[in-house]
Amino acid sequence: MSTMRSVVAGAMGEPSEVLQLQMSSVPQPGPRQVRIRVTAVPVHASDLHTVRGRYGFVPEFPTTPGIESVGVIDEIGSEVDGLAVGQRVITAGVRGTWQEYLVADAERVLPVLAGMSDSTAAQVLSNPLTAVILTGEVLDVQPGEWLLQTAAGSTVGQSVIQLGTHFGFKTLNVVRRRSAVDDIRALGGTAVISTEDEDLRARVAEIAGGEGVFKAIDSVSGQVGADVSRALAPGGELVVYGALSTHRQTEADKLTIPVFARSLIYETKTVRGFWLFRWFSQTPKECMTATINKTIQLLDSGVLRVPEGQPVPVENFSDAVRLAEAPAHGGKPLLVFES
Ligand SMILES: NC(=O)c1ccc[n+]([C@@H]2O[C@H](COP(=O)([O-])OP(=O)(O)OC[C@H]3O[C@@H](n4cnc5c(N)ncnc54)[C@H](OP(=O)(O)O)[C@@H]3O)[C@@H](O)[C@H]2O)c1
Incomplete structure (x- = not known):
C-alpha cells in the first residue's frame, strides 16, 4: 500500500499526448485532513480543457486532473471531528482527484448516503449541483415559467428537466440531433427543438407564443x-455556463457570443455567466452547505437521476478521455481504481 496509481499530465497539451499513468508514494494526511482510498472519479470535458490550459484556471504542470471523487476514508489526520475511517465520502471543490489515494481537507469531505451508488456519488458536485444552482439561486425559475436551455441532453440538462418536472416549471429544450428528441421527451422535457432541422428562434416563438420566454x-x-x-x-435573462460549440475551446468565433445590440439596448435583455468554481469560492459556507445538501436530497429521493457512469479501469484512462468528448457518449466515463 505504499505506492499508488494516478493519471498525470506531464505538461500542458492535448490530453491524448500528455496524460500518463504514474506510480507515486501514498500521501499522508496532515492536521485537519483525511486520506481517501478513491473508488471512482468522473472524466469531464472540463478536466480535459484544464489539461489543454484552456479552462477557467491553469494549474502548474505536472498536474493531476479531476474535480470530483468518491471513496472511503482510510486514514485521519489530527484535529478531525465527525469523520471516521471506513466512511464513504465525496470531495467538494478538491482538485487533482484522479489518484488512488487522495488527501483532502476534512472540511471539503462529505459523507455519502448509504443508498447512493458510487456512480451517482462521484458526480453530485458538478452537474446536478450546477442544475440546482442555475434554476434556483441564479434564475429562481418559478412554477409555470418557461426555462429555455441548450445541450438539453447533457448531464446538467437532464437534471434541469427533472427539476422542472418536480418544481413545476416548463423546460424548452434545445438539442443538436433529431435522434435525441424522443429521449428528452421521455425524460419529461416540456418541449424540444432540434437545431439539426429547426430554426431555434422561430420555434421558440411558436412554442411559447405571446407570453414569450424570460x-x-x-x-x-x-x-x-x-x-x-x-x-x-x-427583459429576458440568459445565463451562459459552457462553450460546447468549440470542442477544444480554440475557435474564437465559438468562444464569442454575437449578441444582438438592439436586444440589449431596446429590449434590456441581460446576458451573464456562471462558473461553479467561483460559486464555491464566493458563497458563504452555510449557503453552500444548504445547496449541496438540497442536491443530495433531490438525488436520494429520486427526483434527480444522474445517468449511470461508464466504469473504465484507470490503466485504460485513454479510453475514458476519448469517450468524454465523443458525440452521443451517454453516461460519464468513470475512472475506477480496482485493486
Ligand atoms: N459553468 C460551470 O460551472 C459548469 C458546471 C458544470 C458543467 N458545465 C458545462 O456544462 C456543459 C455540459 O456538461 P455535462 O458534463 O453535463 O455534459 P455531458 O454530459 O458530457 O454532455 C454533453 C452534451 O452536450 C451536447 N453537445 C456537445 N457539443 C455540442 C454542440 N457543439 N452543440 C450542441 N450540443 C452539444 C452533447 O450532445 P450529443 O448528445 O449530441 O453529443 C451532449 O448532450 C459543459 O460545457 C460543461 O463544461 C459548466
Whole structure:
C-alpha cells in the first residue's frame, strides 16, 4: 500500500499526448485532513480543457486532473471531528482527484448516503449541483415559467428537466440531433427543438407564443447562444455556463457570443455567466452547505437521476478521455481504481 496509481499530465497539451499513468508514494494526511482510498472519479470535458490550459484556471504542470471523487476514508489526520475511517465520502471543490489515494481537507469531505451508488456519488458536485444552482439561486425559475436551455441532453440538462418536472416549471429544450428528441421527451422535457432541422428562434416563438420566454441557460455559446438571447422576450435573462460549440475551446468565433445590440439596448435583455468554481469560492459556507445538501436530497429521493457512469479501469484512462468528448457518449466515463 505504499505506492499508488494516478493519471498525470506531464505538461500542458492535448490530453491524448500528455496524460500518463504514474506510480507515486501514498500521501499522508496532515492536521485537519483525511486520506481517501478513491473508488471512482468522473472524466469531464472540463478536466480535459484544464489539461489543454484552456479552462477557467491553469494549474502548474505536472498536474493531476479531476474535480470530483468518491471513496472511503482510510486514514485521519489530527484535529478531525465527525469523520471516521471506513466512511464513504465525496470531495467538494478538491482538485487533482484522479489518484488512488487522495488527501483532502476534512472540511471539503462529505459523507455519502448509504443508498447512493458510487456512480451517482462521484458526480453530485458538478452537474446536478450546477442544475440546482442555475434554476434556483441564479434564475429562481418559478412554477409555470418557461426555462429555455441548450445541450438539453447533457448531464446538467437532464437534471434541469427533472427539476422542472418536480418544481413545476416548463423546460424548452434545445438539442443538436433529431435522434435525441424522443429521449428528452421521455425524460419529461416540456418541449424540444432540434437545431439539426429547426430554426431555434422561430420555434421558440411558436412554442411559447405571446407570453414569450424570460429565462434561459446556455452551455453551447457561439451562434447558438446568440440565437437563444435573441429568442428571449424583452427583459429576458440568459445565463451562459459552457462553450460546447468549440470542442477544444480554440475557435474564437465559438468562444464569442454575437449578441444582438438592439436586444440589449431596446429590449434590456441581460446576458451573464456562471462558473461553479467561483460559486464555491464566493458563497458563504452555510449557503453552500444548504445547496449541496438540497442536491443530495433531490438525488436520494429520486427526483434527480444522474445517468449511470461508464466504469473504465484507470490503466485504460485513454479510453475514458476519448469517450468524454465523443458525440452521443451517454453516461460519464468513470475512472475506477480496482485493486
Ligand atoms: N459553468 C460551470 O460551472 C459548469 C458546471 C458544470 C458543467 N458545465 C458545462 O456544462 C456543459 C455540459 O456538461 P455535462 O458534463 O453535463 O455534459 P455531458 O454530459 O458530457 O454532455 C454533453 C452534451 O452536450 C451536447 N453537445 C456537445 N457539443 C455540442 C454542440 N457543439 N452543440 C450542441 N450540443 C452539444 C452533447 O450532445 P450529443 O448528445 O449530441 O453529443 C451532449 O448532450 C459543459 O460545457 C460543461 O463544461 C459548466
